[in-house]
Amino acid sequence: MGDSAENLLLDRLVERTKAGRVVWREEVDGWFTAEIGGTFPARFRFLYFEATNQIGADPLAIQLMMPGWNGVYFAGTEGFQCFREILAIAFEGWRPAPDPREALRLLDEGLRERDSAG
Numbered sequence: 001m002g003d004s005a006e007n008l009l010l011d012r013l014v015e016r017t018k019a020g021r022v023v024w025r026e027e028v029d030g031w032f033t034a035e036i037g038g039t040f041p042a043r044f045r046f047l048y049f050e051a052t053n054q055i056g057a058d059p060l061a062i063q064l065m066m067p068g069w070n071g072v073y074f075a076g077t078e079g080f081q082c083f084r085e086i087l088a089i090a091f092e093g094w095r096p097a098p099d100p101r102e103a104l105r106l107l108d109e110g111l112r113e114r115d116s117a118g
Contacts, residue, residue: 006071006079007078011082013042013082013086014085014089017090018089022034022036022042023090024090024091026091030045030046031044032044032045032086032087040066041066041067042064042066043064044063044064044065045063046061046062047060047062047063047072048060049061058075060075061073061074061075062080
């Protein structure tokens with residue numbers, strides 16, 4: 001992600017989750033929680049924004065709360081992608097974070113089809 005302290009923190013959470021040193025559980029209230037060192041809770045959850053005339057909603061942000069740091073990471077940011085990666089590692093059935101290169105491929109393919117038909 002980069003070299004800022006915040007990026008290092010998120011990278012470390014991903015790395016430690018991959019290594020099995022940080023173990024997450026899903027709470028009934030929508031939070032994902034890890035007890036680190038027995039007394040160091042890290043928690044995150046999806047945030048949804050209600051829009052008029054919208055049926056259903058996708059999460060647009062992730063809120064992190066832990067001792068020494070609270071943050072909000074919006075969809076499309078590297079921070080949001082880190083938490084999607086954590087979910088894919090920690091919970092069976094979570095799919096990995098979408099890759100924008102797939103959307104780019106579909107866009108290019110659609111434009112090629114349109115240009116060749118015209």
